Amino acid sequence: xxxxxVYGMESASALTALGLHALQHRGQEAAGITSWDGSxxxxxxAAGHVAENxxxxxxxxQLPGDASIGHTRYxxxxxxAMRNVQPLFAELSSGGFAVAHNGNISNAQHLRRGLNKxxxxxxxxxxxxxxxxxxxxxxxxxxxxxIIDALKQIEGAYSLACLTPEGLIAVRDPLGIRPLVLGxxxxxxxxxxxxxxxxxxxxxxxxxxxxxxxxVINEKGIRSIRPFAEQTPRPCIFxxxxxxxxxxxxxxxxxxxxxxxxxxxxxxxSPVEADLVIPVPDSGNPAALGYSQQSGxxxxxxxxxxxxxxxxxxxxxxxxxxxxxxxxxNANRELVKxxxxxxxxxxxxxxxxxxxxxxxxxxxxxKEVHMRIASPPTRNPCFYGVDxxxxxxxxxxxxxxxxxxxxIKTDSLAFISVNGLYRAVGLEGRDDSRPQFCDACxxxxxPTSLTDQEDDGSTE
Ligand code: 5GP
Ligand code: SF4
Ligand code: MG
Numbered sequence: 001x002x003x004x005x006v007y008g009m010e011s012a013s014a015l016t017a018l019g020l021h022a023l024q025h026r027g028q029e030a031a032g033i034t035s036w037d038g039s040x041x042x043x044x045x046a047a048g049h050v051a052e053n054x055x056x057x058x059x060x061x062q063l064p065g066d067a068s069i070g071h072t073r074y075x076x077x078x079x080x081a082m083r084n085v086q087p088l089f090a091e092l093s094s095g096g097f098a099v100a101h102n103g104n105i106s107n108a109q110h111l112r113r114g115l116n117k118x119x120x121x122x123x124x125x126x127x128x129x130x131x132x133x134x135x136x137x138x139x140x141x142x143x144x145x146x147i148i149d150a151l152k153q154i155e156g157a158y159s160l161a162c163l164t165p166e167g168l169i170a171v172r173d174p175l176g177i178r179p180l181v182l183g184x185x186x187x188x189x190x191x192x193x194x195x196x197x198x199x200x201x202x203x204x205x206x207x208x209x210x211x212x213x214x215x216v217i218n219e220k221g222i223r224s225i226r227p228f229a230e231q232t233p234r235p236c237i238f239x240x241x242x243x244x245x246x247x248x249x250x251x252x253x254x255x256x257x258x259x260x261x262x263x264x265x266x267x268x269x270s271p272v273e274a275d276l277v278i279p280v281p282d283s284g285n286p287a288a289l290g291y292s293q294q295s296g297x298x299x300x301x302x303x304x305x306x307x308x309x310x311x312x313x314x315x316x317x318x319x320x321x322x323x324x325x326x327x328x329x330n331a332n333r334e335l336v337k338x339x340x341x342x343x344x345x346x347x348x349x350x351x352x353x354x355x356x357x358x359x360x361x362x363x364x365x366x367k368e369v370h371m372r373i374a375s376p377p378t379r380n381p382c383f384y385g386v387d388x389x390x391x392x393x394x395x396x397x398x399x400x401x402x403x404x405x406x407x408i409k410t411d412s413l414a415f416i417s418v419n420g421l422y423r424a425v426g427l428e429g430r431d432d433s434r435p436q437f438c439d440a441c442x443x444x445x446x447p448t449s450l451t452d453q454e455d456d457g458s459t460e
Contacts, residue, residue: 002026009188013063027074037065103157167218176211263290270414
């Protein structure tokens with residue numbers, strides 16, 4: 001998901017709509033904005049893209065005020081229903097409380113059962129709603145203390161933008177699993193999932209919000225609090241591979257440059273003689289360019305992508321997913337005919353994309369089809385906000401690389417190594433005793449406990 005927040009600017013919701021548009025790639029299912037005019041909260045939430053619902057004047061007029069938060073939704077927990085669309089809002093004894101959450105709480109079911117027993121009535125199936133109930137039922141008094149008390153009970157990933165009568169409150173979980181940055185536009189402060197959203201609204205990047213940091217922005221200015229015990233950060237390495245936009249910066253690194261580096265590493269690790277390097281667009285583009293530059297094999301657009309289809313993987317439901325893969329990519333036949341090609345893509349999840357694209361290249365007359373993947377094999381589900389399917393649906397969890405090569409009918413198949421990926425983000429390699437990133441979908445090393453996965457359904 002994508003989150004965005006503004007404090008201290010006229011028509012804050014209009015700026016939020018622009019910012020959310022730049023974060024559309026983080027979630028295309030639904031979007032929402034909450035604004036605050038100093039006395040009242042206003043919320044509009046809708047299924048579909050930001051531009052469809054928030055680009056008209058009337059939508060913005062319904063969201064008055066100088067402070068606003070917004071969300072683009074990509075469902076990981078909770079069904080696709082309007083009641084799960086964020087920002088979530090509740091009237092607490094302390095006043096209104098709106099929250100936009102990127103990430104996923106890995107003990108949400110467990111906490112929810114406890115809250116239910118104590119009388120909380122949930123309105124959605126979203127994991128985010130436990131935050132609201134924990135804040136509502138906290139025995140602490142000042143709102144900030146209640147929020148801190150709530151977050152200390154939560155495990156998993158959260159980058160939050162909350163709108164309250166105390167101001168805009170932004171928090172990043174102690175491991176910093178999902179990104180969150182701080183920016184400025186004239187007198188207004190802005191928080192956003194990615195730096196691209198700051199660029200698009202013409203704001204200046206101040207700095208990233210640090211793992212475990214809470215920032216309070218109100219008429220008194222901006223305040224930083226460190227409410228949690230310090231831990232070694234474990235930001236999501238998959239943000240670099242796929243999730244973030246290539247024109248964003250993560251922790252000072254250009255995502256585009258990292259993706260090119262991955263391609264270079266792949267060319268060194270898994271060279272092959274061929275005529276062309278072809279990206280699976282758009283997610284494979286920068287890695288393919290890096291592979292081409294390192295190997296000296298020409299880069300060509302052998303697959304053309306239709307931009308009128310959303311990200312394949314994000315459409316819930318297998319039937320639609322199958323269909324949208326065909327709609328999305330088409331072979332550039334003249335170019336591919338008779339050639340030995342190297343396809344480069346960011347990841348293989350279910351294998352649907354690769355299977356179809358390899359077949360498409362053969363149908364277009366490719367002589368040899370080699371495939372190089374810009375991430376290690378995805379063998380484990382993500383419980384932190386990226387919607388990888390359960391293990392049984394992950395191709396790499398079911399097969400060795402050799403059998404995957406047979407299954408998708410490539411002449412050769414190779415994935416970047418875990419250390420190659422760490423080199424691409426500028427490190428010497430993975431420090432196995434203290435990993436610098438979350439890489440659990442590749443290594444199985446989850447940085448938090450996974451209470452809901454291990455749970456027997458009981459509560460303490
Ligand atoms: P597959 O077709 O193998 O199931 O999915 C792989 C394709 O899905 C890749 O081309 C990748 O760009 C795209 N994709 C979209 N969203 C995600 C995501 O959340 N995780 C992963 N690993 N791939 C995704
Ligand atoms: Fe990112 Fe993978 Fe960790 Fe999920 S499991 S947070 S996708 S590295
Ligand atoms: Mg792709």
